[in-house]
Amino acid sequence: MGIEGSGSIATLLVTCPDRKGLVAALAQLLYGHGANIVDSDQHTDADVGQFFQRIRFDLSEIHTDRVAVEHGVAEVAQRFGMTVRLRYPEVPTNVAIFVSRYSHCLDDLLWRYRSGELRCVVRLIISNHPDCAEIARHASVPFHVIPVNSEAKGEAEAKALELLTANDIDLLVFARYMQVVSRDFIERYPSRIINIHHSFLPAFVGQKPYHQAFERGVKLIGATAHYATADLDEGPIIEQGVVRISHRDTVDDLIRKGRDLERVVLANAVRMHVEDRVLVVGKRTVVFD
């Protein structure tokens, strides 16, 4: 459930210093093994001299085997100083969703998950409140309440980490999880925690962004999905969206309109990540959409 059938297509993500011959080397390698490239996207960031590529190739007609392909990729990677990530179709991303009381993002993610939109397995939901238990049950996903209080924050995080490890979690999604998480926790999952912030970053960082937006009198409000980093609201942005507002809209209207935005923006970011479409370069992201 929740995983699109693209049975024989593997995905290769590559990052390395830019130089001649990169494209040829990988294409030649895959061709040599009989793998057909069905999709390829590349980008060169001239600013930092880095090369990025996402290749999807068909394994169904290779005349060697996976081990041989992996060997070949590793050799090319070493030659060019590449960081590579190779994902086989039957190995989906294991996801844990963190939520507090607001349920709209969770609800939306689970609906998409059940309808097969997200190529992942939602292994568990963690919350500091019991409120969303019924939603989790409705989607047949295990739900764990880990209360958080300021004195025993470390204890709560330790419990969460235990669950994450036990479930072999690859990606954490903070779906309006209203707790500040420690630097240590975040650094265990570099570029693997997606947070939704309910403003158009870098505008309105911090608390109550809709109230801030109302005070400032902006004519559009936004939402931002980004990788969590130790510096709050400073992580690499994956996706953003905006919606028009007017003087007729109260703070409550902003919150209502924002909800629609948050769930779409977060869902898009999660989809991009689990389809291996996102690469991080400093504070920016390359999103092969």
Place this chain on the structure above:
Amino acid sequence: MGIEGSGSIATLLVTCPDRKGLVAALAQLLYGHGANIVDSDQHTDADVGQFFQRIRFDLSEIHTDRVAVEHGVAEVAQRFGMTVRLRYPEVPTNVAIFVSRYSHCLDDLLWRYRSGELRCVVRLIISNHPDCAEIARHASVPFHVIPVNSEAKGEAEAKALELLTANDIDLLVFARYMQVVSRDFIERYPSRIINIHHSFLPAFVGQKPYHQAFERGVKLIGATAHYATADLDEGPIIEQGVVRISHRDTVDDLIRKGRDLERVVLANAVRMHVEDRVLVVGKRTVVFD
């Protein structure tokens, strides 16, 4: 040229503390004079307890005269503590455009002006550079170069003020005018200077917002038209727009895409202002569009 013919329609803009009977009083008054209300828009800001209204009414069948209508409006205004602005159709807004070297906003405003989109008269263009002289000439609008250097800023502003006064200017449009103007200058034209800032305020205030946006890795860039106040980039926002960008876009692409945005956002703000659709309430605006 540049003024739509809506020959007999007057516009009344009203601001006052909210209370019962406001709508009835004005409607009754206009009806009493035989004026048909062709359009009416109102808003109550519950936060500050203020009432705002824009009424357009037809003068062609009044059975008194303009003086009598004005008298009546003044009386109602006094009774309810209203600030009112009454504009007759034959009295358009006199506009001065300030520009530096970038011509896209000026070019666009003049094109709209000549095609009759903007209900105003562009009386003159002031620039600290001679670059846009030909564009002004093409549109048959007087062009004045007033060089600005940091030592003699006051002198330059004095010259500009003289021109503005001599031409009876109601509205100043800073169409990418790259000079900081003194507090004194700005306060002479409260809510009557429209500036375009090339970012989605309050994100990326100050210099080189497209470079800032690129550095931060945002996925949308914006433009903001606002009334200039003494606090830079803090004035009440009239209009904002955004456009999607991706990792493929360089700073130059941002600048190019942003240009399209800037000119549309600025033109919309100017159009709203000259059609008497904008009211200011603190740092926010009511825009009856």
Place this chain on the structure above:
Amino acid sequence: MGIEGSGSIATLLVTCPDRKGLVAALAQLLYGHGANIVDSDQHTDADVGQFFQRIRFDLSEIHTDRVAVEHGVAEVAQRFGMTVRLRYPEVPTNVAIFVSRYSHCLDDLLWRYRSGELRCVVRLIISNHPDCAEIARHASVPFHVIPVNSEAKGEAEAKALELLTANDIDLLVFARYMQVVSRDFIERYPSRIINIHHSFLPAFVGQKPYHQAFERGVKLIGATAHYATADLDEGPIIEQGVVRISHRDTVDDLIRKGRDLERVVLANAVRMHVEDRVLVVGKRTVVFD
């Protein structure tokens, strides 16, 4: 549940031939009863010479009573040939949702309903398939399966009508209900059936609009919420939305992207209707948003 508390605010919707004194008459009337107008929106359609107004007024301080207000409204209505609709805050719209197999619009409407976004009561859900029973149960809304087959269509409609009458239904929402309904059925609920069509009408009427859109190679796809009329896909449009697509998108991608659009567009249309913001003028609508 599902109804915003705006305890003492009544809503008056007015349509009539345009003439002088309309605004004054209603404003004066309400003022006379001590009702404060908190919001008013009006529109004159010059093409057809019709006047439209939506007035929200506060009943909490009237010094007469509701009967007297109603009397007064009726008198003014007769004098000016007005069609009026007066709604008190405690009388919400009773809604029936019709659905087939696709659950996304139903799911979304119910989520908004439970979170208090929609000022209505969803009294029942009718479907020609049992698939969505669990979703209905999760939201505690009665779910009725009425199978439809071409021979006994009349019978199925009769059953549905019985349920609608028994539940005093004001508004029918066709949330991707894949059955053609008889002219007779539709004409019982004029401007009271909202349908979502998964294209940007009038483009791609009829079956499989996403397939049609793919074939035609459009760069944007759309969704349209409209009142159902006897002429399929020809009813007055309440709301439309679009989303960008590219050559990379397959028909399946169009369906996925379209789902997000459909649910937002339908929800907006329903919200507008149940807040008495929509008036129909021929094939067009006035939406006071």
Place this chain on the structure above:
Amino acid sequence: MGIEGSGSIATLLVTCPDRKGLVAALAQLLYGHGANIVDSDQHTDADVGQFFQRIRFDLSEIHTDRVAVEHGVAEVAQRFGMTVRLRYPEVPTNVAIFVSRYSHCLDDLLWRYRSGELRCVVRLIISNHPDCAEIARHASVPFHVIPVNSEAKGEAEAKALELLTANDIDLLVFARYMQVVSRDFIERYPSRIINIHHSFLPAFVGQKPYHQAFERGVKLIGATAHYATADLDEGPIIEQGVVRISHRDTVDDLIRKGRDLERVVLANAVRMHVEDRVLVVGKRTVVFD
């Protein structure tokens, strides 16, 4: 003037039946000549089994010469049944703009051209009216009036063709050119005539689309840039845009709002074409943006 300096970058556009080894063959070839691939985009249309690629490569360090590269490309092309188009940086597209009386699209294209946004040379402007002569003069582009009347249509087209041939024109842009052109004329420039239609195709084909849109009561209006084909308004779509409208907008407002859309949509389509980003596949386009 009007051409971005990307001095040593050549662009290769490829279309062919999909099969293994395509990517490798081209990458290997270019690497063999010492050309660095700076950008590459590809697409496989599963429906028709076609492969499309756009490769930009740097010629500055090749250790053979252009003739050798061309030779190599031709060989690979023959082996795989490729249709290829190779453009060197110093050979820009020669453009002719056709216009009638409405000047907004012409004005906008010329402004972009002069500011260096469009990698082309606008060699001439042809019109059936003298109205836009001054705009052409302002941009220093030759302006030719060729009156068209229904009896002598062939004659007018013959004159136009003569000018196009004499000026070695690659691309014709119909910037609101209000004349129906013969099938014969159109077929001389397959996928090389870009037309702007002022609706969201396939909605509102034919005459007066804004009037049609108003009548139908849509909530968004659109504009479509497409290649002209013998079947009116049926050509492959390159770019589309929409803008929101409401019941307040008259037909004149639609025309005004539409103008802003038309010029942006047309300019984007022209930019995509002159940067060799567009490939046609039946009635659809692949746009590598």
